[in-house]
Amino acid sequence: MEATLLIDIGSTFTKVVAISLDQEKLLGRVSVPTTAQTDISIGVHDAIRELEKRIGTPKLHIERKLACSSAAGGLRMVAIGLVPKLTAEAAKRAALTAGARLLDVYSYKLTESDLTRLEQQSPDMILLAGGTDGGDEATIIQNAHSLANSKLNAPVVIGGNRTAANQAFNVLTKSGKEAVVTENVMPEIGKINVQPAQSAIRQIFLHRLIRAKGLEEVQRSVANGIIPTPMASLKAASLLANGTKEEPGLGDLLVIEIGGATTNVYSISEGKPHTIGVIWKGLPEPYEKRTIEGDLGLRYSAPSILESVGEKKILEKSGLSQTDVKKAILEMPLNAKKLPQTDTEASVDFGLSRICMENAVKRHVGSLEPITTPVGTVYVQYGKDLTEVKHVIGTAGGVIYSKDPKTVMNEALYKEAEPLLLRPKKPDVHIDENYILYAIGLLSEIAPDKALRIMKSNLRRL
Amino acid sequence: MKPVKKSPSKKESFAGKTIVIGVLGADPHGIANKLIEFALNDEGFRVVNLGIMTSQQEFIEAAIEAKADALFVSSIYGHGEIDARDFRENCREMGLDNILIYIGGNLVVGRQDWIEVETKFKTMGFDRVYPPGNTLQQGIADLKKDLGTRAKRTQR
Numbered sequence: 025m026e027a028t029l030l031i032d033i034g035s036t037f038t039k040v041v042a043i044s045l046d047q048e049k050l051l052g053r054v055s056v057p058t059t060a061q062t063d064i065s066i067g068v069h070d071a072i073r074e075l076e077k078r079i080g081t082p083k084l085h086i087e088r089k090l091a092c093s094s095a096a097g098g099l100r101m102v103a104i105g106l107v108p109k110l111t112a113e114a115a116k117r118a119a120l121t122a123g124a125r126l127l128d129v130y131s132y133k134l135t136e137s138d139l140t141r142l143e144q145q146s147p148d149m150i151l152l153a154g155g156t157d158g159g160d161e162a163t164i165i166q167n168a169h170s171l172a173n174s175k176l177n178a179p180v181v182i183g184g185n186r187t188a189a190n191q192a193f194n195v196l197t198k199s200g201k202e203a204v205v206t207e208n209v210m211p212e213i214g215k216i217n218v219q220p221a222q223s224a225i226r227q228i229f230l231h232r233l234i235r236a237k238g239l240e241e242v243q244r245s246v247a248n249g250i251i252p253t254p255m256a257s258l259k260a261a262s263l264l265a266n267g268t269k270e271e272p273g274l275g276d277l278l279v280i281e282i283g284g285a286t287t288n289v290y291s292i293s294e295g296k297p298h299t300i301g302v303i304w305k306g307l308p309e310p311y312e313k314r315t316i317e318g319d320l321g322l323r324y325s326a327p328s329i330l331e332s333v334g335e336k337k338i339l340e341k342s343g344l345s346q347t348d349v350k351k352a353i354l355e356m357p358l359n360a361k362k363l364p365q366t367d368t369e370a371s372v373d374f375g376l377s378r379i380c381m382e383n384a385v386k387r388h389v390g391s392l393e394p395i396t397t398p399v400g401t402v403y404v405q406y407g408k409d410l411t412e413v414k415h416v417i418g419t420a421g422g423v424i425y426s427k428d429p430k431t432v433m434n435e436a437l438y439k440e441a442e443p444l445l446l447r448p449k450k451p452d453v454h455i456d457e458n459y460i461l462y463a464i465g466l467l468s469e470i471a472p473d474k475a476l477r478i479m480k481s482n483l484r485r486l
Numbered sequence: 487m488k489p490v491k492k493s494p495s496k497k498e499s500f501a502g503k504t505i506v507i508g509v510l511g512a513d514p515h516g517i518a519n520k521l522i523e524f525a526l527n528d529e530g531f532r533v534v535n536l537g538i539m540t541s542q543q544e545f546i547e548a549a550i551e552a553k554a555d556a557l558f559v560s561s562i563y564g565h566g567e568i569d570a571r572d573f574r575e576n577c578r579e580m581g582l583d584n585i586l587i588y589i590g591g592n593l594v595v596g597r598q599d600w601i602e603v604e605t606k607f608k609t610m611g612f613d614r615v616y617p618p619g620n621t622l623q624q625g626i627a628d629l630k631k632d633l634g635t636r637a638k639r640t641q642r
Contacts, residue, residue: 106551160550210551213506303514398565402539404539
């Protein structure tokens with residue numbers, strides 16, 4: 025049977041999904057430990073062999089392979105801008121929508137201690153912004169000089185003031201650094217332009233950043249080159265919302281992906297205020313927005329959740345009475361490759377998932393702030409209003425392997441007690457039961473109509 | 487405020503000069519703000535309009551990023567004195583040493599002696615202070631004059 029294989033090389037697991045494009049059907053999926061210590065390609069071959077074995081007959085005829093990766097720490101980036109809430113924020117958003125794991129955001133002129141920290145962080149790529157077009161030139165040029173004189177060798181994507189970008193480029197390339205100029209992430213105040221920077225980041229990721237041993241071999245064996253996994257997930261979310269010419273999409277939606285180390289949230293929505301009279305302030309939001317929470321995850325990040333919310337809250341959300349969850353949680357990072365074995369473990373996972381869901385969505389959605397003025401109370405909206413979003417989708421281990429996905433998903437929704445947080449009010453709630461979101465993102469690049477239909481048929485409404 | 491008539495001959499020399507405008511504080515009055523935007527655009531200025539309910543911080547940050555030459559601050563609802571406090575100091579703190587700052591609208595509540603009001607705001611560091619009913623023409627003419635003086639000073 026013809027099959028397209030969609031591979032995701034994660035930091036813990038290598039997943040492979042087999043899809044028949046002719047039959048528009050999911051044939052199977054496997055997950056094996058990633059072999060980052062030895063050679064990434066071993067894990068990929070193992071996974072494919074395992075998948076073939078599981079599917080059995082008729083034998084798979086592999087027509088093509090597509091891949092994404094977050095192995096070796098993912099795409100480790102830093103963003104640099106001028107004002108924290110303006111170009112630095114725009115650069116941050118551009119890096120996030122390109123699927124980066126953002127290590128840090130710097131603003132204003134880089135200081136010596138900034139540079140020392142940057143060198144220690146040793147990012148894979150740097151996005152250098154600063155100044156609107158026609159605006160400040162001095163900062164981006166000085167920061168280019170600072171980067172040029174540093175020990176850093178990461179390629180620099182320049183997405184700042186148009187007038188200064190070429191000078192920054194010359195400064196960097198003259199001292200032997202790799203640099204590329206793209207459009208300004210913030211061409212004018214109040215306008216953000218993340219797409220060109222995102223494409224530039226993807227290009228460099230494809231051609232340069234295949235560092236983990238064996239990844240290059242995988243890169244050669246797949247069509248279209250490897251992209252960062254979160255970019256694939258965002259593409260899938262976008263396809264599902266917007267549809268194609270042939271196949272209608274679902275409209276505005278919110279996707280939450282609770283993993284072992286992080287929780288990703290994607291919203292596809294303009295996020296404009298839905299209430300008349302509300303004033304929208306702050307930087308405009310990207311229509312396709314991704315946020316990632318590095319402190320919210322079920323395994324590696326479990327201890328940090330314990331630290332921030334406390335044992336009592338975890339017990340409450342888990343429905344456990346007096347069990348000592350502390351020990352179990354502190355051991356979570358050691359059990360990164362395991363699903364819960366006992367009822368108590370399943371309950372702890374459930375409690376942690378609820379906390380990840382609640383907090384990650386809270387940080388992603390916009391909020392209202394009441395301000396008293398001489399003409400009465402005026403509401404100011406910061407961020408996206410997602411109250412009218414029609415669909416909320418949960419994916420990854422924290423939701424799909426949960427003992428009670430519905431309760432976990434409910435944490436994403438609007439609460440009467442917190443009316444100022446603009447979470448979805450009455451959406452249809454689904455889970456990506458077979459965890460194929462990333463695969464659909466990859467597939468969307470070659471067969472969007474089919475990819476969309478397969479995604480739709482694999483969503484289970486709760 | 488009356489809209490300004492075009493004066494095409496002067497346009498070129500101010501093209502590329504950037505003016506950040508907005509309504510300060512919790513002030514939701516937005517009509518004059520739009521008129522100011524149109525008038526400045528019409529004169530060839532690059533306008534960054536932050537709209538209503540704009541904080542000092544937002545004015546200053548936008549001015550840094552857009553390398554603004556002047557700030558046009560409106561305050562219509564009578565709380566100008568409180569909202570504008572430390573504006574100049576905050577600009578200096580954020581590295582905007584020489585930016586022109588104009589303020590106008592209904593700066594204070596009730597009938598207060600205009601000279602006193604003007605002096606108060608000038609002491610606070612505003613370069614120009616306008617009473618209610620002032621024309622846009624006047625503000626723009628002053629802006630051109632002040633920018634011209636600056637340019638000459640820089641040449642020297």
